Amino acid sequence: MAAADAGESGVDPEPPLKGALGLWAWDLVGETVRGDARFAALLGVPAEDALAGLPAQAFFARVHPDDRLRLTIAVAGVAQGAEVFARDFRIPGEDGVRWVSARGRAEHQPDRRPRAFTGVLTDISEQKRVEERLRIAQGAGGVGTFEFVEGFATVAVSDQFCRLLGLRVAASLPVHTINALVEPDQPPLIGGAAEETTIDAEVRIRRADTGEVRWLAVRGERRPAADAVGPTTLGAIYDITAAKVAEARLRELARTLEERVEARTQERDRLWNASRDLFGVVGRDGVYRSVNPAWRRLLGYDEADVVGRSFQDFVQPDDLAAAQRQWVGGGAGAALEDFDARMRAKDGAWRWVNWTVIPQGEAFYAVGRDVTERKQLEQQLRQSQKMEAVGQLTGGIAHDFNNMLTGVLGGLDMIQRRLSEGRIADAGRFITGAITSAERAAALTHRLLAFSRQQTLDPQSVDANALVGSMEDLLRRTLGERIDLAVELDPGLWRTAVDANQLESALLNLAINARDAMADGGKLTIETANVRLAEGAADGLEAGEYVQLSVSDTGSGMSPEVMARVFDPFFTTKPLGQGTGLGLSMVFGFARQSGGDVTIYSEVERGTTVRLYLPRHLGEDVQDLARPVAAAPPTGSGEAVLVVEDDPSVRPVVVELLRELGYEAIEVSSSEDALQVLRSPRRIDLMVSDVGLPGLNGRQLAERAREARPDLPVLFMTGYAAGAARRSEFLGPGMEMISKPFAMDALAQKIREMIGR
Amino acid sequence: MSGGAAYLSDLEVDALTELVNIGVSRAAASLRQMVGRQVFLSVPSVEVVSRSDAVTLMAEREIGDLVAVRQDFTGAFAGRALLIFPEANSLALVRAVTGDELSEPEMRDLEDEALAETGNVVLNNCLATMANMLQRPLDMSLPGVLRGASARLFQLEDAPASEGVVLFLYINFAISERDIRGYIAVLMDLPSLDALKTLIGEFIARVVGPSSAAGA
Numbered sequence: 010m011a012a013a014d015a016g017e018s019g020v021d022p023e024p025p026l027k028g029a030l031g032l033w034a035w036d037l038v039g040e041t042v043r044g045d046a047r048f049a050a051l052l053g054v055p056a057e058d059a060l061a062g063l064p065a066q067a068f069f070a071r072v073h074p075d076d077r078l079r080l081t082i083a084v085a086g087v088a089q090g091a092e093v094f095a096r097d098f099r100i101p102g103e104d105g106v107r108w109v110s111a112r113g114r115a116e117h118q119p120d121r122r123p124r125a126f127t128g129v130l131t132d133i134s135e136q137k138r139v140e141e142r143l144r145i146a147q148g149a150g151g152v153g154t155f156e157f158v159e160g161f162a163t164v165a166v167s168d169q170f171c172r173l174l175g176l177r178v179a180a181s182l183p184v185h186t187i188n189a190l191v192e193p194d195q196p197p198l199i200g201g202a203a204e205e206t207t208i209d210a211e212v213r214i215r216r217a218d219t220g221e222v223r224w225l226a227v228r229g230e231r232r233p234a235a236d237a238v239g240p241t242t243l244g245a246i247y248d249i250t251a252a253k254v255a256e257a258r259l260r261e262l263a264r265t266l267e268e269r270v271e272a273r274t275q276e277r278d279r280l281w282n283a284s285r286d287l288f289g290v291v292g293r294d295g296v297y298r299s300v301n302p303a304w305r306r307l308l309g310y311d312e313a314d315v316v317g318r319s320f321q322d323f324v325q326p327d328d329l330a331a332a333q334r335q336w337v338g339g340g341a342g343a344a345l346e347d348f349d350a351r352m353r354a355k356d357g358a359w360r361w362v363n364w365t366v367i368p369q370g371e372a373f374y375a376v377g378r379d380v381t382e383r384k385q386l387e388q389q390l391r392q393s394q395k396m397e398a399v400g401q402l403t404g405g406i407a408h409d410f411n412n413m414l415t416g417v418l419g420g421l422d423m424i425q426r427r428l429s430e431g432r433i434a435d436a437g438r439f440i441t442g443a444i445t446s447a448e449r450a451a452a453l454t455h456r457l458l459a460f461s462r463q464q465t466l467d468p469q470s471v472d473a474n475a476l477v478g479s480m481e482d483l484l485r486r487t488l489g490e491r492i493d494l495a496v497e498l499d500p501g502l503w504r505t506a507v508d509a510n511q512l513e514s515a516l517l518n519l520a521i522n523a524r525d526a527m528a529d530g531g532k533l534t535i536e537t538a539n540v541r542l543a544e545g546a547a548d549g550l551e552a553g554e555y556v557q558l559s560v561s562d563t564g565s566g567m568s569p570e571v572m573a574r575v576f577d578p579f580f581t582t583k584p585l586g587q588g589t590g591l592g593l594s595m596v597f598g599f600a601r602q603s604g605g606d607v608t609i610y611s612e613v614e615r616g617t618t619v620r621l622y623l624p625r626h627l628g629e630d631v632q633d634l635a636r637p638v639a640a641a642p643p644t645g646s647g648e649a650v651l652v653v654e655d656d657p658s659v660r661p662v663v664v665e666l667l668r669e670l671g672y673e674a675i676e677v678s679s680s681e682d683a684l685q686v687l688r689s690p691r692r693i694d695l696m697v698s699d700v701g702l703p704g705l706n707g708r709q710l711a712e713r714a715r716e717a718r719p720d721l722p723v724l725f726m727t728g729y730a731a732g733a734a735r736r737s738e739f740l741g742p743g744m745e746m747i748s749k750p751f752a753m754d755a756l757a758q759k760i761r762e763m764i765g766r
Numbered sequence: 767m768s769g770g771a772a773y774l775s776d777l778e779v780d781a782l783t784e785l786v787n788i789g790v791s792r793a794a795a796s797l798r799q800m801v802g803r804q805v806f807l808s809v810p811s812v813e814v815v816s817r818s819d820a821v822t823l824m825a826e827r828e829i830g831d832l833v834a835v836r837q838d839f840t841g842a843f844a845g846r847a848l849l850i851f852p853e854a855n856s857l858a859l860v861r862a863v864t865g866d867e868l869s870e871p872e873m874r875d876l877e878d879e880a881l882a883e884t885g886n887v888v889l890n891n892c893l894a895t896m897a898n899m900l901q902r903p904l905d906m907s908l909p910g911v912l913r914g915a916s917a918r919l920f921q922l923e924d925a926p927a928s929e930g931v932v933l934f935l936y937i938n939f940a941i942s943e944r945d946i947r948g949y950i951a952v953l954m955d956l957p958s959l960d961a962l963k964t965l966i967g968e969f970i971a972r973v974v975g976p977s978s979a980a981g982a
Contacts, residue, residue: 078777078970078974079776079780081973081974082777082780082781082973082974083780083784085784085974086785086787086788089788089895089899090788090791091784092791092794092795093787093791162946162947163947176827177819177823177826179936180811182827183827183947185852186826186827217826
């Protein structure tokens with residue numbers, strides 16, 4: 010403090026700073042400046058000149074030109090009556106520009122011009138540099154600084170300090186202004202902790218410009234009182250809102266973590282409890298660890314009924330076995346998905362449940378959905394599909410049958426007319442036509458039975474080449490002139506054991522299908538070949554040797570969609586009533602029943618190839634295929650034949666035939682009547698019996714008959730042979746079978762053979 | 767302070783600060799005589815801001831109501847000068863200038879009178895000194911006391927708030943160990959500011975003239 014200020018009150022807001030002080034006295038009258046050695050050194054003038062008094066002009070000449078005017082004005086201000094003199098200015102020197110601070114004061118008396126004023130000169134170059142650096146650092150770091158002397162109403166602040174509070178930039182701010190921005194529940198930003206020597210606080214404020222709430226950190230030091238002024242606090246503030254927000258969020262997160270875990274668990278529990286699906290946790294040992302309340306709702310079990318018991322106790326055994334197969338197939342750790350199993354309810358009923366089971370850790374987690382209703386619907390759907398199929402069948406068969414009946418009835422009608430007119434010679438033509446129609450009808454019923462796989466097959470050793478050869482003429486006629494028939498036969502073809510009639514029928518069916526596919530003509534090729542199939546070479550066929558019979562056409566082919574359904578019974582691409590849709594399915598049924606298979610290959614607009622695989626037959630040639638041309642029917646010579654037939658329309662025909670052929674026919678309509686005859690001493694050389702009799706069936710009757718007459722030959726007539734799908738399994742020794750409808754010639758032949766043995 | 771940059775150059779702000787310092791020094795001397803105590807006045811900063819900015823600036827710094835002593839002036843430049851205190855400080859000022867001799871009720875009765883007188887001394891000295899320094903006569907009206915929020919204080923009857931400027935002086939009063947803060951605001955229209963600017967220029971030229979570095 011300069012000597013000239015000794016008498017002052019000490020409320021100078023800019024107390025002289027530490028450092029080298031130069032003292033000076035300005036003579037306003039003489040316009041000179043006197044100063045001490047330090048003053049001279051700072052100014053860069055000889056000390057003795059300064060001591061003697063420097064002309065004001067010489068003083069100003071030492072000042073940096075840019076500051077000279079400002080300094081001149083300040084001195085003029087004092088000369089005109091201003092009490093305070095305070096200017097910072099630059100002095101160029103040999104070692105660069107130096108910043109100095111001049112502070113002085115003039116004591117004025119009213120109505121009297123001041124004659125002189127005194128002050129100090131301080132080197133503030135370092136301070137200026139530091140201030141500049143600090144200013145940049147504060148700006149960059151967002152740090153605002155303040156200096157507060159206790160008892161003062163204002164605070165010296167930095168620009169950044171003002172910006173942090175959202176205030177207009179000012180060098181000093183009222184304490185009140187600053188603290189008014191602090192939120193009500195917060196300690197004051199300035200002058201809060203009067204007892205502490207260090208200040209370390211976090212204060213929430215509301216920015217003056219935007220009203221935004223921000224957090225500020227306040228760090229500072231409180232220095233004890235120096236001189237007359239009170240203790241001084243130097244401090245800094247910076248924005249910590251982001252950190253505060255993050256901290257608050259973290260705290261909130263930690264606080265709510267438990268709640269959220271609890272809530273999540275409750276959610277899971279609700280799902281577990283409310284679900285209509287069965288939930289269960291099963292240990293590796295197959296024992297239920299826990300189950301959800303849906304078990305009670307669906308199956309009637311309380312948790313205690315289930316937990317501790319094996320899952321096997323609840324699953325239908327067949328379904329359990331299927332599940333185990335599927336599980337083994339999936340490998341260890343695989344989930345069992347979409348598996349339907351019947352579950353036994355507590356009341357003993359079965360419920361269909363669709364299960365998904367996932368192994369995880371030491372347990373299986375199972376979710377099951379009640380699909381009983383779905384299963385019922387599926388059953389109903391199947392039933393309705395069956396009914397729909399029956400409807401289609403009815404349409405197709407009715408049409409075919411009507412055609413055939415027209416042939417039969419029409420023929421008979423014509424015969425009746427010719428007979429009444431006495432034109433017997435003409436009748437033969439119509440008789441032939443009626444028989445043809447009736448035979449076609451018989452063939453249709455055969456096809457139906459083949460389709461249902463309930464026909465009676467009569468496997469014989471067959472040379473397929475010979476069979477194809479014998480059909481060639483028939484096929485050419487069937488195909489018509491626009492279709493070429495090519496037959497390529499393997500001369501070394503193996504024999505196969507099949508029902509020759511069915512094979513013929515199959516071949517004809519395939520040929521007719523091919524013809525229909527070649528509406529504009531084309532080429533039909535029938536080939537035979539021997540094939541050896543390895544394991545898995547064809548679906549549905551065991552490894553082995555097969556006779557392959559293929560039928561290829563150059564017709565319209567089939568789309569994949571049609572291909573997928575060709576073997577479905579009643580599926581037909583022909584208009585309703587023009588085909589039964591049984592052709593291919595009959596072929597398929599025949600092939601499968603014979604131990605073979607059918608494959609089909611087709612390309613749209615290129616053609617179709619159907620291959621029949623029939624198992625090779627290694628036995629001796631049983632019988633040549635070529636049927637002996639029926640000579641005159643063999644006749645009997647009074648042998649007794651017992652005819653057991655409940656159908657009154659069939660029985661007279663058979664009886665009449667037998668009598669015509671020279672046999673003695675004994676007719677009965679039931680098993681009971683037959684047994685009476687059999688137990689009587691009457692001569693019986695042969696029993697001809699229907700299979701499907703009320704009471705004892707034909708087979709049972711035969712057994713009873715053999716009790717009385719062990720060597721009695723028995724010929725069964727059957728239209729429907731559910732238990733006789735394979736003749737050899739049905740018939741005992743001395744028994745034969747003939748399928749209805751049969752030609753009278755065939756029956757006569759059969760009877761003759763049997764009686765003649 | 768860079769607040770006046772839009773209206774005045776740095777040198778002009780310097781010169782104006784000096785003029786104001788001369789004024790308040792005179793006012794301090796007058797007050798010292800009047801109250802017989804040590805009175806110290808200083809002007810740390812001078813700003814020239816628009817009238818709407820002045821309202822914001824006062825609102826930022828002073829939350830409560832304000833008390834102002836108002837004097838209009840006419841002459842080379844015209845306008846209205848205000849000496850502004852926070853209302854809470856006005857009694858302290860009255861007490862300071864009346865010397866703690868009056869009772870509370872007496873002081874309340876005298877408050878406006880004392881404020882008007884104090885304001886008159888400060889503003890008159892300030893403006894008259896400036897006018898004198900600028901070598902132009904200035905007529906001052908009688909002082910009046912205003913109370914209210916800052917927006918009201920800066921209202922001019924005949925001009926919208928967007929026009930005109932406020933010469934804003936932040937002053938520290940130190941009277942008898944009491945620290946009282948206040949402001950001097952000089953409201954002017956733009957033509958008056960231009961006139962003031964011209965006068966300041968003349969003043970600068972005069973004081974830095976080759977023959978009178980220290981002024982005459």
